[in-house]
Amino acid sequence: MEEEKEHEVDEIVERAVSHGRSVKDVLIEMKNTSELMVDLAYSSLLTNSREIAEEVQRLEKVMDDLQYEIEALLLLSARNVEEAADLAGILHVALAAENIADSAEDIIDVVIRGIGDHPIYQTMISESEEQIARIVVGPNSELVNKSLGELRLSKRIGAYIRAIRRGNRWIYHPDKKTVIKEGDILIVKGDKPAIESLRAMCSS
Amino acid sequence: MEEEKEHEVDEIVERAVSHGRSVKDVLIEMKNTSELMVDLAYSSLLTNSREIAEEVQRLEKVMDDLQYEIEALLLLSARNVEEAADLAGILHVALAAENIADSAEDIIDVVIRGIGDHPIYQTMISESEEQIARIVVGPNSELVNKSLGELRLSKRIGAYIRAIRRGNRWIYHPDKKTVIKEGDILIVKGDKPAIESLRAMCSS
Known part of the structure; x- marks a missing residue:
């Protein structure tokens, strides 16, 4: 050992x-x-x-x-x-x-x-506060092989990609040129509706 | 003691x-x-x-x-x-x-x-990365007695108020209703030009 x-x-x-x-x-x-x-x-x-x-x-x-x-x-x-x-x-x-x-x-x-x-912990989140979610990009997701610049997720649905895990590799501050791949784990910030929208886009 | x-x-x-x-x-x-x-x-x-x-x-x-x-x-x-x-x-x-x-x-x-x-430390900032600045709001600044909702700083100049110190009190996540006061210490995130614009607005 x-x-x-x-x-x-x-x-x-x-x-x-x-x-x-x-x-x-x-x-x-x-x-x-x-x-x-x-x-x-x-x-x-x-x-x-x-x-x-x-x-x-x-x-x-x-x-x-x-x-x-x-x-x-x-x-x-x-x-x-x-x-x-x-x-x-x-x-x-x-x-x-x-x-x-x-x-x-x-x-x-x-x-x-x-x-x-x-x-006590769950009451610490205020109504307005952004939450973090972890979303897996499915094989048929419309995000696959698109760059964040093309997707404009923050403008379209108010969700912001904080980081991406691709296998054992982490991308901490993805930029416009970052291309989403099938199986990526997205660490997303946004309010509840934004996260739900993105979850739908990733699973379809 | x-x-x-x-x-x-x-x-x-x-x-x-x-x-x-x-x-x-x-x-x-x-x-x-x-x-x-x-x-x-x-x-x-x-x-x-x-x-x-x-x-x-x-x-x-x-x-x-x-x-x-x-x-x-x-x-x-x-x-x-x-x-x-x-x-x-x-x-x-x-x-x-x-x-x-x-x-x-x-x-x-x-x-x-x-x-x-x-x-080494200064080379760690990438070109695109947002910086943090500390800006004092002067008595004749156009920001005084305006709410962040009215000012729309992030849309207008791309600067985002991360926190405000007012004397010994801290406001960590100021929202649209937060009103800026003379003497406030703004902790601001943004790229260099955005921070320079805000610095000018605070000192004038």
């Missing part, structure tokens, strides 16, 4: 170095991951959604790998005292991002353990 | 109880505060803004008070084992929100200590 874990970390670090990943790339991904996790964690709690809680658990695994990746890249970088001081600052930020992610996981623990149905 | 601190906590708890604040009210405020702190902390780092870092420090003080408030309210609430179990779940969420806030403060520590000028 221990050995297997060590092997995994070897792989993470080797892949990062061989793909020429930079500290900046990894730090951006840690920022995006931690922000999305907080967003999803509170939404999961307020709607008592186990589905969304499980997306947070998936992201926590991503975050753990990123932590090893950035630590390895930073350890390979420092060549003198001045550089080490700069890199210590970056490590400090990376650890803070990881702590944010851990706290997001603490929030969804309540949902995972089945005590997220306390009425 | 110790005694003064104890006195302060007495006051926080008394005020909460006498104002009839509920666990729900405080939990919503903790959620909103922690979310805003994460948003501001990363923005402060990416723009090396000490001003925004200081808003995070202000919010951390708010968060500390909220933590005492919710703990006191929860301790006053439990009357049997079942209730205690429910309330333990709520306390767990409150502590997670407080940890998110602490991690946000860890991020801005880099800015406060003056090591936020490492070029």
Whole structure:
């Protein structure tokens, strides 16, 4: 078990170095991951959604790998005292991002353990507040192979795509050029009617 | 020093109880505060803004008070084992929100200590990404005494008011009915030109 874990970390670090990943790339991904996790964690709690809680658990695994990746890249970088001081600052930020992610996981623990149905959480959503939903794009959906620019979902139905999960890959801030694929998991923000409209468009 | 601190906590708890604040009210405020702190902390780092870092420090003080408030309210609430179990779940969420806030403060520590000028942070902002700015509403600004519904800032200039600080009070999700006052500190999201337009409207 221990050995297997060590092997995994070897792989993470080797892949990062061989793909020429930079500290900046990894730090951006840690920022995006931690922000999305907080967003999803509170939404999961307020709607008592186990589905969304499980997306947070998936992201926590991503975050753990990123932590090893950035630590390895930073350890390979420092060549003198001045550089080490700069890199210590970056490590400090990376650890803070990881702590944010851990706290997001603490929030969804309540949902995972089945005590997220306390009425207080659901009353925390105001009438006007946007909700987050997780929608799978079906094979016959009109969204398949269209870009977000073509679809103009926010103008047409008031729903905004916060992130997309495609297998194990996450797209955190999809833009106009992002093309939707069959099987994509959309993380959507919007009011209830907007989310229902989008759900219909994804399943058909 | 110790005694003064104890006195302060007495006051926080008394005020909460006498104002009839509920666990729900405080939990919503903790959620909103922690979310805003994460948003501001990363923005402060990416723009090396000490001003925004200081808003995070202000919010951390708010968060500390909220933590005492919710703990006191929860301790006053439990009357049997079942209730205690429910309330333990709520306390767990409150502590997670407080940890998110602490991690946000860890991020801005880099800015406060003056090591936020490492070029890596500023290169993390993509061309298209929205930035956060902190803008004071001047006495002759055209925004004074107008509601956000009247101003339609997002349609007119593409800037979105994320939060407003009015003295020590925070408005986290201002809506159409929120009226802007002289001296308000606006926390604004938008691209560079939108923020510059709004800055001009606030100073004139």
